[in-house]
Amino acid sequence: MRFPPLSTLLLSSSGMTPPASTPPPAPAAPAAGAQTLNDRVAELIRQKIVKGEFLPGQRLSEAALADSFEISRNTLREVFRTLTKEGLLKHAPNRGVFVAVPSIASIIDIYRVRRLIECQALAQAYPRHPAKKHMREAVEMALRCREAGDWLGVGTANMEFHMAIVELADSERLNNLFAHILVELRLAFGLLKDPEFLHAPYVDMNMKLLELIEAGKFAEGSAALNDYLVHSERIVLAVYARSMPEGGIDS
Template structure:
């Protein structure tokens, strides 16, 4: 009786949506990870038939997953053409870094008193250094993303974590457009280590300054690379 009364808001009628929604979210998680890993590079057309068949999900579920990722600005729907992994513009790059500067700087600025819980940052830094020694520059890129995700996690805010997850996923789209990942990521291994060392020493203000310099330099480097790239022949949709 209680589930059908006015206090339920008629939610019983929506019960069937629960399974489909959770499945769509799981599919979106899978595709988000594959996009971040470069399995679907920017400009790639996503085939409903091949992806739906591979994952064993319905067309409606897959379309809902596409909708979720379009909302996250990872995909774009082109009328009569299909769904594609986004190719970001220079303005997207600058906006990503504007958001990163606001979020990441505020985390360090508002940190409490040391010592700080730095286990996640330590693992990200040492993992990136290990991957660099092995010549795994894709791994270095992933470790760098983890470093900044763990830095934001210092705030202990689920909202900031969720916001940063989307921002960093978009950033990976930018990284995948760069031809020389070593030149892009290697200089920032040392800078990650310096930020970590400052936090270990309890020098929050120094860590904040190092982070701001890091983000500004990274933005300028990527904007320069991206400007040259867009002046040539940007990736065309494939698939």
Template sequence: MAELPGLADDRALLGRTSTAERVSDILRNRVAEGYFPPGTKLSEDSIGGALGVSRNTLREAFRLLTHEGLLEHQLNRGVFVRVLTVEDVEDIYRTRRLVECAVVRGLAARPRPLDGLAAAVAGGLDAARRRAWAEVSTANIHFHRELVALSGSERTDELMRRVLAELRLAFHVVADPRLLHEPYLARNQRLLAILEAGDFREAERELARYLDDSLHGLVEVYGRSVRG
């Protein structure tokens, strides 16, 4: 059985109440981090052994993540981390545009503190100075999660957590993460400044342009990557 030392470190997170939901949380985070890249076959023996969970618990966690679109079951082959199609990426962005723009629109009636957004911007700039482009990607995801959190809705937070985890499957296929993420450091700063100024109508317009440009850029580089 192959050893998975990094994943074994997560075993402590399960505590004494190991459940499929907790296992799926751990695996979701690991997939989002690129620990299991797209196309990876997931070994029940290795993962179950690393986490110390039963085969039935692990299979239920796989089922949950398959439902979320992070994994796929291939008949007679096993369970794999999904490789998104370009159409999947486009659909993810349709969802993002609907949700994120609606959140910004709603701030006009119910402004919220922007500390989380500011921290995500600072984290991205710090990672860029260190040329840690994977961390820049993570900071950008945090920026958008903090943006959605301004809705004050746990259900919306949960929806976008899953959507953004799925989006990171595409990021892990792109060969040059700097090319993908660096341009949005400045755009995150600009969007934050507009929100801090209280111009929520302009912020919504800026966010819509931002997401459209992000989609077009990602589709271009992602399409080349998956085609080889």
């Protein structure tokens, strides 16, 4: 028979309660700070692409960016690897890291996905969805930028408008997916030398689309959006084909 320790017997006989055993120390929490920093820097670079601050084919200086973001070069290299896997950057051996240049095939695929996501999100929207306010704000921003001759700003407002359309679907997964698609789309837009030619027609087209949505004509708006995206794709592909060698980053 196995007896309890003598100390326990002595405490029991004296009416005292044995002290509770000291629990083992909790395992250290994972070092999430570095990952959070990586995510934050990666998002900053994505936003610079969306805003047209980083252009397709542009070389990214490791030293300058590390200083700008106040991070180590090792951290920046990890961010570069993440964005390279996403197809937003391209590493050229012995030359450095460059902003990716999309191919015609990737542009076609982007627009295919846009039609699948945006048109369906609009078709199933409900009248009082808060995303309509975001769409109105994006249209007003585009009008202000057009008045100021800020065509890159018009392009950014257009991105916000289409992001708000996707928000009509109430899906965080779709929002995240589409945010990435918009970064790739801005790369395609960045290849075009005349942003006014690209963006000017869509300010008024976005206004008309918003009018349909605010009137609750979602099916009609979805059909109009499909035609809109087909038109946009043709314009982008036509200009791209004249200005870029075949293949882009996929060559």
